[in-house]
Amino acid sequence: MSLAHNIFNTSLGRKYLMALTGAGLFGFVVMHMLGNLTIFAGPAAINEYAAKLHSLGPLLWVARIGLLVMAAIHIWAAVKLSSENKKARQVRYEGAVEPVDVHRKNQIVSRYASRTMIYSGLIIAAFAFYHLAHFTWKVPQINGVVADFEEFYVHEEDAGENQVAFETPLPEGKGEEGKNAVDVYRMVKTGFGVWWVSVFYVVAVGLLCVHLSHGLSAMFQSLGFKTKSTEKLINRFACTASWLLFIGYVSVPLAVLFGFVK
């Protein structure tokens, strides 16, 4: 019985994988939100932040591949685990509609979030794909506006002061991928100006936070750290972190829609 077998081919091993990749993806989600919030410091701040990220070069690709691998393992383990769960009970009880909740007399532990992880997760994955197509690959057909984000580069008046990695400010005309700094600020403003893009975004972020409200607490259980004495603290952490993320993420499209981002 090798280490790989014990991790990838057993129930508990896959739960570890879920917890560890989940923790990694949570880390990304937190950093991403902090990056997003730079938009409130003005166009120069977020454009500089984006230029710095892009200037990381190979490191950026290490991070991207790492995220992709984590997401792939997380989804693979989730699908595998839930298909095993379905197989483990093929005949349902007649006596009670939702036995899980009925059993619990004092408190209902099985919350809505815990029973819908696979669905919220798959919707989030679908959204993440759309979000990449929208802002990273900049597919013009799905952004809901006439403009092509591919043409959004920083011009002199929006440029920050310390843009080291890229040739900015751009005097005029078109920029070049990897050479000139991308005008993320204008892209976000234009992108979220479309109401249905913002609505989809808010719904997906809401689901992400529902997903995390259970996931952030369950990961401690799977890794063997959650007990009756630490349960309250862990649950409070999961709840607080989820709400903070929700507020942080949703503030950007709302600010755009209500005209706070000029």
Next chain:
Amino acid sequence: MSGKAMNLTLRIWRQDDAEDSGRFETHEAIDVSPDMSFLEMLDVVNEGIIADGNEPIAFDSDCREGICGTCSMVINGVPHGGQQGTTACQLHMRQFSDSDTITIEPWRATAFPVQRDLIVDRSSFDRIQQAGGFISVRTGSVPDANATPVPKEDSDLAMDAAQCIGCGACVAACKNASAMLFVAAKVSHLSLVPQGQPERERRALSMVQQMDDEGFGNCTVTGSCEAVCPKEISLDFITRMNREYGRAILKKSCS
């Protein structure tokens, strides 16, 4: 001190053998004393069925004092009937009211195939136990006091885990038909005492492996197992098993 006799309607799962598709059958339980246990009530109903020349309802029972873990039935959707820390044999009819309709089903899990009526085959639990839930060598008779010091906290915890009677209610209650609470109790129990140390890692690895091979589901921490457990085994033991397993794979791969 006996209360008023009750009349009940029972909806009971009947299944001729493992291959039969099964169906619900309705039986009337007349003049049920509130002091009867649930199984005694079924005995009385069975006498009526036999008198009518039909096949009695098959159900598992043995000690009828709540310690053997043989009785196994889901009563109104709840394994063992829903009285805290109680097996079906210790459940009394005073928990029900006159003219109630009671639905009685066998444990439902792929790893517990129904053999007949309310009887399921729980040898998957035996195989998990045989995979490592024991100590291979004789540890001798009762040692002198304090010859082998065991911290009080550890012995208390080990005893809490050892209470598990392997009835399978945790599997029956879990939405994923997961056996984690049972396996957690068995893995934790011996890992907490000195006699269990030499085989600690092997035990965790092979019992978890056997649990997976039997086709039980996975834990999603709903807590329904803990709620129905007649021995009130705590969900914390699943956390402990997760830790034991992690410790085992790290130790095994580093040695």
